[in-house]
Amino acid sequence: MSDGKQSILVFGATGQQGGSVATALLKAGWPVRALVRNPASSKSVALRNAGVELVEGTFAHTDVIRAAMNGVHGVFSVQPSSPGGVVSDEDEVCFGAAIADLSVETGVKHIVYTSSNAVGDQLTGMGHFDSKARIEAHIGALPITATIIRPATFMEMLVMPGFGLDEGRFNFFAKPDQRIQLLAVEDIGKFVAAIFADPVRFGGKTLEIASDTVTGRDLEAQFTEAAGRPITYARFSDEVLEANHFLRKLTELLDEGRLAGKADLDALREITPDLQSFRSWLAGSGREAFREALGTAGAWAYGHA
Template sequence: MRDTQRTILVFGATGQQGGAVARALLRAQWAVRALVRDPAAPKSIALREAGVELVRGSFADIDVLRAAMKDAYGVFSVVPSSPSGAVTDEEEVRFGTAIADLASESGIAHLVYSSGASVGEKPTGVARFDTKARIEAHIRELPVTATIVRPVIFMEMLVRPGFGLDKGRFTFFLRPNQSMQLIAVDDIGKFVTAIFADKMRFSGETLKIASDTVTGRELETILTEAAGRPIAYARFPDEVLAANPYLRQLAASLDEGPLADHVDLNVMRELNPEILSFRSWLAGSGRKALDEALGTTGLGL
C-alpha cells in the first residue's frame, strides 16, 4: 500500500521529464498527484489508470496550484521553456518562481526543481538557459528545503530528425575526439525518486545528473552498430554554429563552460543502479525514435 501522507505533486506529468518522474515515483510506492490541462486527454487517462491523482489546471492557475499542494510532501517542478512554443521566456520564469513560492508558502517538505546542465554561474546570453538560472536563484532565496537537478543533454535529442541519420550520417556540435555526457529521460525519474527518498542528504544541493559519457567518434560507432549500417559522424561547420545561437552556446559550453564539467558516473550509479548507457538506451526505449530518424519505420528493418 502507498503511504498517502507522502504525496508528490508532479508538474509536467504528461511530458517527458514529469512523466518519467511520475512513473518512477509510482514504482517506488509514492502517491503521485499531477496537474493536467485536460483530464480526458489520452496521456492524462493513462496517468489516472496508473494510479495518479489528477488535478485540472494550468501553470497560470495560482489558486489551483495552491490547492494541489495541500497536504503534499513534495513537489517536482519542471516548466516548459520558450523553444516549445508553449510559453515565453518571461512566462517560464514567472511560472517557475510561482511554483517555488507556493511550495514555500504551503510548507512543502521537499521541492525538486529540474533546471539544465548549461546553467552556470554567469549568464550565457541564451534566454532558454538564463531563465532557468533566474528560477534557481529565486529558489535559493526561499525558506524551503529544495534540491536543484541539472540534467545533461538528453539522449532523446540525438535521435530527433534533422541530424542526417536518414542519410547515413550524424552531424552534431561535438568535436570527434571531444566528450560529452548524456542522460536518458527515464533516468531523470529514477534520480529524482532517489532524491525525494533522502531529503537530508540532498537538501540545498544543486546536482548535475548524467547517464553516460561519449565522444563524437564513439557516437559514430554506437549509431552504426544500432542502425546496422554505416553512420558517419561530423561536427557542424563553424558557419552553421555561428548562425545558430542555441547550437553555438552548446558548443561553447562543451569547450569551456558548464557542459565541460563532467559528473562521476560511479556516483550516479549509487543513486540509480539502473543507469542507462546510450548503447543500451538505443537497444531499448530509444529504438523507435532511432528507427524514425533513420527512416526505417514501417520498412520491416
C-alpha cells in the first residue's frame, strides 16, 4: 500500500545497493520507480513483478531522467565506479552530479546519495573514492534536502571468488587483530527507508553505515564455523601487495584508519534494530554465496588492477 505517498526514484535498482533500497522502500509502503537499462532483463522483470514502475534509460539519458523525476518525492542515487572497469571516475562524477542537478531542477524533496566510508576530510588518492568525495561536495552545495550515506565494506565482497576460501584460507586487507567494519547490502535499504521516512532528522546529514565490526581472527573463526572445516586467516602477503597497487592502496587506507570504519553501531541500531552481524549474515542471506565461494577458484576481479 502506498498510503498516498509520492514515489521514490531509485537508480541502480537491478544492482546491489539499488536493489536493496527498492525492496526496503516497497516494504515501507513507498511507490518505487526505477531507471533500468534493460526492462526485459530478469532483474528488471523481478522488480516489475514486485511492483516497481520501470523507466527505460541510462545515466546518459538526461531527458529520460528528468521525465522520470516528474512528481517524485525522493531520489536514491548510486553510480557504478571505476574498479569494475565499466565507467571512468569522471563518468561517475558526471552521472552523480547530473542526478543531483536534475533533482533540484524537478523539485525533488529529498535525495539520498550513497558514497563510501573511505570518504572524509582528505582525498584518498584512489579514484573511485575521490569521485564520491566530489559528488558529495557537489550535492552539499545544492539547494535540496540531501542525506549522504557512507557504507562500510560490503559483506558480499568477502565471498567473491579469489580470496582463497576454496583453498581453506582467507586473505583480506586487515591484519589478524585489526578491526574492519562490514555491511550487509540488505541493510542498506533499511537505512535508506528510515532516512526517507524522517527527512527532518536525516536531511543535511552524513551517516556512516555498517552492520558489524570484525577482526581477521573473527573472520577466521566465523568462516571456520560456517564452513564446518578450518579456514585460516592472513592479511595479503607482502608479495601480493607489492604486485598489486589497488590492493596495496586499500590496505594502506585501512592501516591509516580511513577504511576501517568508525560507524557507531549502537546509534545505528536505534535507526535499524535488526542489523546483521557477519555471523548471522553467513548463516542467512550470505549462505548461498559463501557455499559457492568455498567451491570456486579464481582471482579477485581487481587482481591485476
